[in-house]
Amino acid sequence: MTDTPLIKVEHLKVYFPITSGVLQRKSGEVRAVDDVSFEILRGKTVGLVGESGSGKTTIGRALIRLIEPTDGHIFYKGEEITRLSAKEFRPYRKKIQIIFQDPYNSLNPRLTIADIVGEALEIHFPRMTRLQRRSRVADLLAKVGLKPEHLDRYPHEFSGGQRQRIGIARALAVEPEFIVCDEPVSALDVSVQAQIVNLLQDLQEELGLTYLFIAHDLAVVEHISDFVLVMNRGKIVEAATAEEIYTHPQDDYTRKLLDAVPKL
Amino acid sequence: MTSNLFRQILQRPTGVLCAALLAVLYLIAIFAAVISPYAPSDQNLAKTYHPPTGLVWHDGRLCVRVYKLVDPTEALYRAEPDRLAPVHFWAKSAPYKLWGFIPMEHRLFGVDSAERIYLLGSDSTGRDVFSRLLYGSQVSLSIGLIGIFITTVIGVTVGGLSGYFGGPLDNVTMRLTELLMAVPDLYLIIALRAALSAYFDSGQIFLLIVGILSFIGWSGTARVIRGLTLSLRNRPFIHAAEALGQTPFVILWKHLFPNLLGYLIVTSTLSIPGYILGEAALSFLGIGIQEPSTSWGLMLSQAQDMKVFMLNFWWLLTPGLAIFVTVILFNALGDVLRDIVDPKLKTQV
Amino acid sequence: MCATPLLEVRNLAIDFGRGENATHAVKGISFTIADGETVAVVGESGSGKSVTALSLTRLLPTPPARYVGGEILFNGRNTLTLSGDELRPMRGKQIAYIFQEPGTSLNPVFTIEFQIAEAIRLHRPEVKDVRGEVVRALDLVGIRDPEKRLGDYPHQLSGGMQQRVMIAMALACHPKLLVADEPTTALDVTIQKQIMDLLRELKGRLGMSIMLITHNFGIVADIADRVVVMFRGHIVEEGKTADVLRNPQHPYTRALIDCVPRLGQKQRRLKAIDHAEIEALLKP
Ligand SMILES: Nc1ncnc2c1ncn2[C@@H]1O[C@H](COP(=O)(O)OP(=O)(O)OP(=O)(O)O)[C@@H](O)[C@H]1O
Ligand SMILES: Nc1ncnc2c1ncn2[C@@H]1O[C@H](COP(=O)(O)OP(=O)(O)OP(=O)(O)O)[C@@H](O)[C@H]1O
């Protein structure tokens, strides 16, 4: 394997216009992500921490093209994917996936688990028959620790931790290489949180996945990440290995973060 | 979702009652031609303002009393004590067409053609009010359903698209709805009706009225649907579908629409009365349904006559009762549905 | 401290559904919250914490929920038997909520200014400068440039900012009892700390009591006077925060505290609760 990083972000900027009045005139902008650059190596986990509202989710969503970057470049295996049209980007939707923070709202309440996870297969493997799809979904559920009898249930019949597993199964369905995990464990209790983190690590080992792991719990980030980025007000203020961040924080904000961690 | 809704209705007494009664009303409307003893325009000038005929049980069969006109100026009828006319079931009648294409020669019940059966009396030209009520229900009951269908289709399409895509499209459509809502309904209706009516015959006028009512009604639906879409649009499950590369159309259809369905069923049920009343109001003002068609509103407007009150021809006001009952039933059913779909509303308000 | 506590819950039991497949979400729990006291409720997901919280002012939809037994005395009045008219002024003004799901608790079609202002007008009609009060409320929960944010709609805010708007809204009413259902799940530690400081300050100034539901033991240690541990609809342990955290009595509490990942102690795998093990321990 060459040294090209799986993901490379250069000078990424995402600004949101502030509009006002009836005519929706632009009266300013929110600089959600302001000139950010970083790399993620294949098979590694990069943790992204920072204050609420500092632009973490926005970076994640820009990577999977849920929002258009205002400026800057994103490379996937060395290929620029920033300005691709929706159609050109389609093959990348199979390689880049996302897991959301909120297990209650990330599954469509009106669809069964089989349909939710199967949707990904329908889109990217259109030649699969219904039966093949079902058995593939069952495999995926098994992979995240759920049972085949869960296939025909609806999301409200599951606990938060189980729903998060379903969300992970959906992301895995397209056999991605890279997953943006946007605070996947924040809403879960400590025990379930541990299970999900362990599951993500097992899957990484088994499938060679690469993660961008967004979180605000430093302990969890330190546990799962190889490398940590610290964000503040749309900029990356510190980038170092997990260990270094913890032992020798350089930036003021990072130090503040560490200080604020409540002690048990 | 819908089957579940149905089951839940069955668990509530009010729900079952309203749904059952409405079902009966609609069945009657569908088979109005068979159930009613006369055609709606079947006049009998010798029997104007005839009171409801009494029913008696005689010699093992059902009979109606026969009346004699005592005082033509006051339309005073008196039952003749010894004359009865037997009621025939599945009685032969003048040929007619059920739903406009099935030729029929029988009606559910009737009396020998020399006499008349007026279950709810007759009107100023001796037409049977009961038959007209049934035929009229076809217009009055269907106008709500068709109207709701049109508003929902337009409202969901416009509201859904503008909520989903946002931006300039959203801006334009929302200003448009505001414009529509700012125009006073009644004047708009009257103006549209006046401008267009010259070109239509009475059958098309029905469609015209539905069209006008829905044209005014869709903006409200569109705005609410837009709001709901906005809130759903930013729910992660929609982002997840986008991240999988799902097309916007499929997202709207598969992910948004089913989540709006509960709300739509409730509002539709609750706004059907608006259409029924709207038709009644228009017809009452003389700019709605016109002869030879009939509707409850039209019947009421024809009962606008001093005689009706002076001489107590109460039966001419039965269309008002029919409107009242139907509206109440729809509202009650709508309330039950709302409790089912959104139980929070009940506990918090 | 006065003799009657602000809130006293006695033998509260709540079911969902009827008959055989009823879920017994809360199975006869009792606890009290005194004036000015902060009580933390911890326990795994599904143990009945939110259900208990919502039942305090009867916010659970009935059906499917059913109050099967017990009473909830707030200032000596049983909220389970109050009429809707008596209960309504209590919500918000006396007992304010921060709901668990910030994203779905804000109305998507109104600006955040409108929503907070509404709460203020409703519960503190004496406030003249409502706009200024809204700005102050947003500032207190650490939202930068609050004036610029007034016109934002909920979807223009990050998850954590939505959660803070919820907090601002609840606090703007100056309630007697604040029920906070996992109020800081989407917040980073610095903001978390700021919110906890704010709660502490308001508690001192207004004499507010707090029922705090959380998964975060750091927060429990930081702010709670007492801890209630829930497990499958029961309260399995209750006591002073320091006692419970340092010397947990119940095996479930012990297991739960063990799961907390700690900074700087890198393990290969995080510990999770093994339910079979707890079950075995619970069997006499
Ligand atoms: N659709 C949008 N329109 C306008 N502004 C937005 C939009 N989405 C995000 N923002 C703004 O961008 C900034 C960064 O938001 P983002 O969601 O990336 O924060 P975050 O770091 O993920 O925070 P949190 O930890 O609270 O989730 C915020 O100021 C937010 O208000
Ligand atoms: N609307 C409902 N219908 C049926 N069951 C419900 C409903 N709401 C809650 N429950 C059940 O009640 C129990 C307690 O739920 P509750 O929401 O109180 O858990 P919790 O302790 O708040 O968990 P979490 O930490 O995940 O928020 C669960 O078993 C849940 O399945």
Ligand SMILES: [Mg+2]
């Ligand atoms: Mg975020």
Ligand SMILES: [Mg+2]
């Ligand atoms: Mg809860």
